[in-house]
Amino acid sequence: MIKLQLQKTLQAASGTMLLDLDLNIFKGQFVSLYGPSGAGKTSTLRMIAGLLTPDSGRLEVGEEVWFDASTKKNKSVQSRGVGYVFQDYALFPHMTVLENLNFAKAKNTSRKSIDHLIEVVELGELKHRKPETLSGGQKQRVALARALVQQPEILLLDEPLAALDASIRYKLQGYLKLVHEEFNLTTILISHDVSEIVKLSDYVYQLDSGKIIAKGTPEELFMGQSISGKFKFTGEILKIQFEETISVLSILVNTQLVKVVVSHEEAASLQPGDQVLVVSKAFNPLVYKLDS
């Protein structure tokens, strides 16, 4: 169990921000941190890993105190032994895939466990390649394997899949789930992707401006409304066309442009540039299976 009660003043783009956290994570849980950029998610992971020193508070993992401001105890990053996957993969560019993994070996790591890892994340073919010749998804698998070489109990994932396209992300989510179970990890994931969080995690903390503003299971946090049979999208109005009896709104939802028909009265209160919520009944959708 991770008992975390930490404070840290951060230099954010908008000035200083106090990161003030109080959370408990149970052994074996898959927890996600969710929230806008600059909310303090990465700093939270860095404090757990020991890469960032908190100003005050206490961090306890299992029976052991990793950080305690009152007794000046601060376990070094090297001896905390957490697995950490960085957003930019952070592979050692001058080493091959296998060398990257071997370098992560501790004295008691067996050859076998590296072979097993290579098998689990399917890197066998790429063993002798240098990172620069790998695709983003392949690099991320190497980074994941490297973080697991020392058989950590805690795995920290800092938006590991953010830079990858949807189909590869989907596949890698499978690997994350697999290693979490295979190696009995306690995993903390930073993600902006709601479907990813719902798919992977047991529990979610939502952060904003350095505070936890909501927590619960993914279902509690994200699905409260959608069970009623509605689709909801947020988007931005790009254009309003007034036709004879109706008005047509062109709305940008994520990267998709949709046209929505509304009455003149509704359109009168809107203008291009407005952020809007589009809600639609879901009783008669067309559903196509995609090849993944």
Place this chain on the structure above:
Amino acid sequence: MNWEPLILTFELALVTTIILFVIAIPIAYKLSKSSSRLKPVIEALVSMPLVLPPTVLGFYFLIAFSPNNFFGSWLENWLGIKLIFSFAGLVLASVLYSLPFMVHPIQAGLSSIPKSITEAAFTIGKSKWQTLLKIQLPQIKPALLTGIVLSFAHTIGEFGVVLMIGGNIPGKTKVASIAIYDEVEALNYGAANQYSLILFAITFCVLLLVYLLNGNYLKRFYK
């Protein structure tokens, strides 16, 4: 032709470069990581030899280590080190004088490595020392090579500092650049030309090699 000044020149350049390599790495490492208020001061001091006339450095060196004052006589009487008009003095002055040529490339190289890469090494249990040796330095080989060659070439090209504190003692402090000056003064243009031509050719070859290696031009041949 007397080869002694040339041999002495390369001896000086070699010893200076080796010492610089060892001391520049920790300096560059500290500077690349530091955000201390003292950092600009240290950076300015390291870079001073780039713009300072060599005679200024030589002059203060002469005063500081002269056996006529306290520090110089203490060094000579207690440690038996004579830094004025000696090879050891030349080495020390050359190290100071070529310091920026070794520190700058290494510092730039270390700063160019993404922070996450060194942090990744820390999270897999590697100490700062192991990370420097196995992760950071191997990644900046071109920068290390540039530092080594520039320091070496710059030491060969030294004149002012050497003349001020080394003087012109054959076999001890008379390096090639000073020998050339000497021969020209004695109107021995032939001898001066021989020294000059050799220095010209060697420095050109050394620099050419660096650009070939760093520009990956040589890869075409051994691929």
